[in-house]
Amino acid sequence: xxxxxxxxxxxxASGVTGGAGARYAMAASRGTxxxxxxxxxxxxxxxxxxxxxxxxxxxxxxxxxxxxxTLQAFPELWDMGKLQKATYASGYRLASGMLIAILIGVxxxxxxxxxxxxxxxxxxxxxxxxxxxxxxxxxxxVLVFSSWDGSIVFLVAFASVWPVMYxxxxxxxxxxxxxxxxxxxxxxxxAQMLTQIILxxxxxxxxxxxxxxxxxxxVVLVPAELLGVTSGLGYAIKDARETLAYDHLTAMVLTIxxxxxxxxxxxxxxxxxxxxxxxxx
Amino acid sequence: MxxxxxxxxxxxxxxxxxxxxNPTFTNLQLQSGRGEALAIIGxxxxxxxxxxxxxxxxxxxxxxxxxxxxxxxxxxxxxWVMMFQAPHLYPWMKVSQNVGVGLKFAGWPEKEKAERVAExxxxxxxxxxxxxxxxxxxGGQQQRVALARSLVMEPELLLLxxxxxxxxxxxxxxxxxxVRSIAKKLGxxxxxxxxxxxxxxxxxxxxxIMAGAPGKIVTEFEVPLPDPxxxxxxxxxxxxxxxMDAFHSAAGKPTGADAHGEEGVDTDSESVTQxx
Numbered sequence: 001x002x003x004x005x006x007x008x009x010x011x012x013a014s015g016v017t018g019g020a021g022a023r024y025a026m027a028a029s030r031g032t033x034x035x036x037x038x039x040x041x042x043x044x045x046x047x048x049x050x051x052x053x054x055x056x057x058x059x060x061x062x063x064x065x066x067x068x069x070t071l072q073a074f075p076e077l078w079d080m081g082k083l084q085k086a087t088y089a090s091g092y093r094l095a096s097g098m099l100i101a102i103l104i105g106v107x108x109x110x111x112x113x114x115x116x117x118x119x120x121x122x123x124x125x126x127x128x129x130x131x132x133x134x135x136x137x138x139x140x141x142v143l144v145f146s147s148w149d150g151s152i153v154f155l156v157a158f159a160s161v162w163p164v165m166y167x168x169x170x171x172x173x174x175x176x177x178x179x180x181x182x183x184x185x186x187x188x189x190x191a192q193m194l195t196q197i198i199l200x201x202x203x204x205x206x207x208x209x210x211x212x213x214x215x216x217x218x219v220v221l222v223p224a225e226l227l228g229v230t231s232g233l234g235y236a237i238k239d240a241r242e243t244l245a246y247d248h249l250t251a252m253v254l255t256i257x258x259x260x261x262x263x264x265x266x267x268x269x270x271x272x273x274x275x276x277x278x279x280x281x
Numbered sequence: 282m283x284x285x286x287x288x289x290x291x292x293x294x295x296x297x298x299x300x301x302x303n304p305t306f307t308n309l310q311l312q313s314g315r316g317e318a319l320a321i322i323g324x325x326x327x328x329x330x331x332x333x334x335x336x337x338x339x340x341x342x343x344x345x346x347x348x349x350x351x352x353x354x355x356x357x358x359x360x361w362v363m364m365f366q367a368p369h370l371y372p373w374m375k376v377s378q379n380v381g382v383g384l385k386f387a388g389w390p391e392k393e394k395a396e397r398v399a400e401x402x403x404x405x406x407x408x409x410x411x412x413x414x415x416x417x418x419x420g421g422q423q424q425r426v427a428l429a430r431s432l433v434m435e436p437e438l439l440l441l442x443x444x445x446x447x448x449x450x451x452x453x454x455x456x457x458x459x460v461r462s463i464a465k466k467l468g469x470x471x472x473x474x475x476x477x478x479x480x481x482x483x484x485x486x487x488x489x490i491m492a493g494a495p496g497k498i499v500t501e502f503e504v505p506l507p508d509p510x511x512x513x514x515x516x517x518x519x520x521x522x523x524x525m526d527a528f529h530s531a532a533g534k535p536t537g538a539d540a541h542g543e544e545g546v547d548t549d550s551e552s553v554t555q556x557x
Contacts, residue, residue: 178369181339186383186434187359196385200373276373278416 043067064246070254073247082236082248083255089231091259093149094214094221097156101213105161106206109168110198119169126165134159134220138227148229152221159220160213167212171205172198203274211267218260233259286316286470287349287361287437289336294345295495296331305331306496309345311489318464318471320485321498322478322528328496329474330442336472337363337440349437359383361438366446368427370415377402377411380429401433404463421452428460438470446476457483458509465508478528482520483510490531499531 050066053059063069077083112119134155141151175198183197199206225234233256240249291311297304305328313319321329334340336347338357347354349361362383370379381389381398389397402408405425410418415426424444431439441460445453461484464471473484481488481504488502502524506516 176369178365178367179371182365182369183382183386185337185339185357185363186386186430187357188386192386196382197371200371203373276416 062246064248065250069247070250073245073251077248077251083251085231086233086236086252087255087259089229089235090221090225090233093152093156093225093232094217096153097221098160098210098214098217100153100157101160101164101217102210104157105164105209105213106168108161109165109206109209110172110194110202112165112169113172113175113202114198126162130162135223138224142228152224152229152232155224156217156221160217163212163216164206164209167205167209168202171202171208174205175201200276204271204277207267207271207274211264211271214263214267215260218256218263222256285437286314286468288315288351289313289438289470289472290348290351291336292346292348294332294335294342294347296328296335296340296342296344304343304495306491307344309497311498313470313472313487316465316468316470317487318461318473318485320473320475320481320488320504321491322475322481322488322524323491323496325476327491327493329491332491332496333363333440333442333472333474336438337361339363359387359434360436361440362431362434362436363440363442364424364427364431364444366443368420368423370423370426370430372414372416374415375411376407376413376415376418376426379415379426380433383430383434397433398429401429404432405429405459419452421448421456424448424452424456428456428463432463432467435467436469438472439464441471441473441475443475444473445480453480454483454512460484461510462508478521478524479512479517482506482517482524483512488524490528492531500527502527 047067050063050068054063054066064073074083108122112122137155137158138151141154142148145151145154179197179201180193183193188196221232222234222237225232226238229235233252236252237249240246240252289312291309294309294311295304295307309332321332323329331340335342336354338354338361341355354361371382374382377395377398380401381394384394384397399408399411402411405428407422407425407429410422410426415423418426427444439460444460445456448456457480460471471484473481475481485504488504489498490500490502491497492499502520504520506514506520510517512518
């Protein structure tokens with residue numbers, strides 16, 4: 001038998017790990033530098049814009065939109081408890097809507113990927129529903145659900161379910177059919193096939209779907225909160241506009257961006273952690 | 282690890298992909314004794330891979346019966362395990378997890394499972410690679426993991442569907458020798474479907490030639506050579522010539538693409554003969 005198998009596995013592995021570690025560290029420091037530089041450019045542009053608004057007598061009333069007033073508004077909003085309250089309300093709605101979307105989207109996506117008749121039958125109704133703007137359901141949602149919270153959670157779930165479902169189905173379509181054959185050959189039950197083969201095989205695609213859905217959900221959530229509720233980041237923006245507190249308004253908008261960016265980064269890290277594809281993310 | 286082979290009886294086996302189409306094969310008969318290594322040779326499309334899938338219980342025959350030790354085969358089982366042309370390992374699992382996946386399906390306790398996996402890895406000489414990702418292995422090493430994954434189930438029958446055809450000549454030659462030697466050591470049956478006449482001679486006790494449409498077993502050859510078998514051995518070369526003649530008289534001379542080795546039976550293994 002070949003002696004290639006009998007020696008050097010650990011050495012080879014450590015050599016590969018060492019090289020990969022150095023490359024990873026270099027890539028990470030480059031990533032951090034790009035992150036900081038990108039934000040600096042944005043801050044400089046914002047600062048220049050804010051200065052131009054403040055220095056023009058015609059637009060001086062809107063100086064609150066500038067970078068410095070916005071940054072100064074954060075501790076103020078925090079002390080008032082507005083920031084925490086708005087973030088909690090929006091976060092609750094986002095998490096609830098996303099959870100419902102995942103609980104519905106992943107099983108339906110697996111069904112679409114595995115069962116041909118279901119895929120064919122569901123294609124037209126799902127495509128039709130997917131194309132309807134989630135916000136256009138708002139009047140119906142308000143009639144159906146007893147609370148505004150319920151209506152917004154429904155809209156978020158409705159908007160998020162499609163990326164999760166279609167990405168799950170697409171992931172399953174890419175799975176090597178021989179993996180199922182091998183598992184059957186080795187005596188896997190249907191439940192084991194799902195938990196041991198299907199879900200790990202498509203975890204990358206499920207998390208990618210959740211990442212895409214999160215972006216859509218966040219985009220739907222804020223305008224939905226502008227419509228009738230009295231809490232959340234969308235409401236806080238509307239409230240700031242009505243009280244002419246432009247620095248508060250911009251601080252809330254910036255908070256939306258920061259939270260969205262943080263959630264997307266968390267998703268990207270989860271994809272990286274659960275991905276078995278080499279070179280992804 | 283001690284494995285008992287199985288008596289195989291196949292009566293009147295037939296298969297067609299759809300009710301209107303021509304049968305892939307009809308009324309096929311086959312018997313194999315306990316611990317025997319059988320090779321099935323034939324051109325592409327003669328139905329030999331389909332036959333193997335049916336024996337493995339992965340496809341259902343449209344007629345006829347397969348019996349192992351007198352009991353009808355009606356589905357896949359960990360007692361008869363198939364190795365495919367590609368290893369089809371699960372890339373999110375380490376080597377040891379891939380090898381133990383069948384035991385996990387069967388609900389084996391962790392400790393016993395680890396022991397059996399370690400033993401199977403020793404058999405294929407990959408004991409140092411237990412915690413390595415299968416994505417870091419070469420094609421030959423991956424096929425060894427697939428072999429260990431099959432062996433760990435202690436099958437009574439190992440079915441091989443052109444398992445080494447995608448490998449380089451050196452690795453192929455080494456695995457051919459190893460699989461036969463492990464099968465003989467542990468006592469399980471082998472059924473190998475192959476295009477390669479040399480592979481049939483090196484691995485089998487008996488070679489069956491399958492040809493025609495619908496496919497049938499047209500002739501068979503005992504391969505009574507001692508182990509270990511070497512390609513350059515004159516007895517192996519003589520057996521190769523006899524089998525080639527029998528193949529050509531039974532299945533016809535290769536034409537067109539077959540003659541260039543793109544389809545049909547691989548008879549050009551001289552490069553291996555030089556080095557193996």
